[in-house]
Amino acid sequence: MIQPLVPRLAIIGAGLIGSSLARAAREKHLAGTLVVADADPAVCERVRQLGFADVVTQDAGEAAEGSDIVVVAVPVGASGKVAEVVGPRLKPGAILSDVGSVKGFVVEAMAPHVPAHAHLIPAHPVAGTEFSGPDAGFATLFENRWCIVTPPEGADPQAVARIVGLWRAAGANVETMSAQHHDLVLAITSHVPHLIAYNIVGTAAHLEETLTSEVIKFSAGGFRDFTRIASSDPTMWRDVFLTNRDAVLEMLGRFTEDLTALQRAIRYGDGDVLFEHFARTRAIRRSIIEQGQETAAPDFGRRAAEKPKHEDS
């Protein structure tokens, strides 16, 4: 029998990310024993029904006991509390990791609870959907997506290699960087985009009631795509903004300055400024498609599937 990558793997939190990692580990036989813990008894029951874990428990400490790798997959704001429970139960050489969208705060919150005989190696798989909970996960979520590992200074290289290996085995491409740099990059690629999506959907909701119903009706003009992002888990995103405040405010400041410039061009009818800006942003899209982080299918494939059978040529 082939030795599994991780003899005992514990995943704390069975939401979208935790349950997807569990499914990937299950499907690819990455763990000798796969333990999933969730504080919510209803979630535990559902995980048992879905059957993607060997052991299911409400007790994070019990899950951590004897585990080689413990991955905390809870909203960032709860990571310190979980580490407090899990830390004392970590065996010598065990690795505590996470999947949080903010890394500086997570290190601050978790590090004090990690005993000297264990390792803290945070990670962030940059993948997801707008759905939450154990039913939302799927085994291929991380395939060809990036996972950013942020080893603290002086981290044990072997421990880093094991976390990198786990995510590669789950299908992800792995990059390492500092927690601080991660938080700056994610502020612009993820946190500010989510905030402005939440914001414009909120603006539409504040309109007079008849107008709001028309916004829903005619949402295919662009608004619809924002509502998808703006339906992501509220607890997770509240925590992101509270814990990555400085980088988000910095990037939000740049966003607002740029928007003011476009607004000014609209007010004064400066078509050249608008055209030049709009033409430039196309190049960035092209790069993303070239790097395989997106397909070129129009309209997110909503129509693409129907296209070939109706095409003229």
Added chain:
Amino acid sequence: MIQPLVPRLAIIGAGLIGSSLARAAREKHLAGTLVVADADPAVCERVRQLGFADVVTQDAGEAAEGSDIVVVAVPVGASGKVAEVVGPRLKPGAILSDVGSVKGFVVEAMAPHVPAHAHLIPAHPVAGTEFSGPDAGFATLFENRWCIVTPPEGADPQAVARIVGLWRAAGANVETMSAQHHDLVLAITSHVPHLIAYNIVGTAAHLEETLTSEVIKFSAGGFRDFTRIASSDPTMWRDVFLTNRDAVLEMLGRFTEDLTALQRAIRYGDGDVLFEHFARTRAIRRSIIEQGQETAAPDFGRRAAEKPKHEDS
């Protein structure tokens, strides 16, 4: 033989919308003779190769001559100029229409060129992708999408009914409203969303070079979805902002006020304000899915297609 809905239908401009309408008309046999005009000889040549028109010409006036319905499908800013060429060639009872994303301006620009013996009935199919040109179109683009018809005051009811009938036959659901109301609704459902998508992609492009390349790399965290919208046709969108200025500035003002409130909540760590806002926007998403303007497939179906075969349960 069944009488076609429109004996002679002319479409001026063979971009995404014009070529999709032509393909729909062809597939559903809506026109006795289908004439497509485009000022660009290369586009005309391509339309001939694709073979979805009976007559292809560079001359919009020639296309209009003898046509029962003439649909102008060019960037909004060019609609007046096209009307100037087409207007004098319209036969008695002919209907001039368009597909522009802004309606007040279009009426102003086109109406002076429409002779008394013809009708101006503007329309706006709320559908599209981020691609442009005759190859981007497809016959099902309008299916189950809304088309908003904005008859000017005192418009001939029979002429309105013919334009409504044409879009219904092309697969769209039709709603009528005033041009002014249309421009306000679209400012929030389409124009402001496009502007802020263009803007955040621009903000990312202005970062230091190494950071910009990381933004592309890690775009799956949310940014990616904005780049799709921000790769839409620059000429079309420049014209939209220049011609729907007042409504866009009004909605942009509301957006900015709301964003400032969220920014303030982040700065002062007010988690309740953030959570409440984020939870509320989920409801709007639900309404859009319930009304059939979107599917609930996660991640725009990027992964959904792979999901079933890997699912645990």
